[in-house]
Amino acid sequence: MDPQRAKNILEAALLCSVEPIAVKELMRLFDDAIDASVVTTLLEDLRRDWTHKGLELVQVKTGWRFQTREDVKRYLEQMNPEKPPKYSRATMETLAIIAYKQPVTRGDIESIRGVTVSTQVMKALEDRGWIESIGHRDAPGRPALWATTPQFLADLNLASLSDLPALDDEKDQQLADELQKVIPFDLDDSETAENDENQQAQSN
Structure with a gap:
């Protein structure tokens, strides 16, 4: 599969998910035709693609997810202010x-x-x-x-x-x-x- 096409699929899956997704789960998008190392490389490329945007792709314990960058989060909080617990x-x-x-x-x-x-x-x-x-x-x-x-x-x-x-x-x-x-x-x-x-x- 074309790498850009694969990145688009990964991007869509992560943007639509409310929870982090593990590499093993992301491999299922391609019927396991792409191994874990390739998926990880594509994710790193995707992370770089989003470097200068309002969202960032991060890796946490349970997988990968998109989240709001810290430097823009305070602007969003003005629209929907939430007090910290x-x-x-x-x-x-x-x-x-x-x-x-x-x-x-x-x-x-x-x-x-x-x-x-x-x-x-x-x-x-x-x-x-x-x-x-x-x-x-x-x-x-x-x-x-x-x-x-x-x-x-x-x-x-x-x-x-x-x-x-x-x-x-x-x-x-x-x-x-x-x-x-x-x-x-x-x-x-x-x-x-x-x-x-x-x-x-x-x-x-």
């Missing part, structure tokens, strides 16, 4: 610990934070599609092990966990601050105080 400090610290320390149990998280992890916090992150249970630790009670999901990486435009902001040191209180660099959110301080007070009361 508010997360409590407790939620962000929990997510950060899972992201940087995974796999971890709730007990690990509580040991690091020094307070009880509420079920609501874990459920909110699980419902968001950012964390999941990947097994159980071989320990009394067989506590669940938690890790981040491919959706977490896709939502943050990260190809892998190695793309998370590097830590200057191993101080646990730095985790949430570093994660904030790649997650747009408003910190709800009132909710934080209330949650932490409740958690401390539960742990006493």
Whole structure:
């Protein structure tokens, strides 16, 4: 098949998809007549074709997708303003610990934070599609092990966990601050105080 024709097909498929598409799935467009290396080369060419446009083609953990470039996103937000979601400090610290320390149990998280992890916090992150249970630790009670999901990486435009902001040191209180660099959110301080007070009361 003519390379330009193949790129047009890939472009149409990606523009019409609301989710990233893996190379393996894109190969099905051509009845697997084009192998993965060729599809990847075509995608890289297509990425360059869109270099100076309002959309960009990016590769994330779950595949390839088109997305709005950061330098034009603020103009679109003026047409349909959306406030970034508010997360409590407790939620962000929990997510950060899972992201940087995974796999971890709730007990690990509580040991690091020094307070009880509420079920609501874990459920909110699980419902968001950012964390999941990947097994159980071989320990009394067989506590669940938690890790981040491919959706977490896709939502943050990260190809892998190695793309998370590097830590200057191993101080646990730095985790949430570093994660904030790649997650747009408003910190709800009132909710934080209330949650932490409740958690401390539960742990006493």
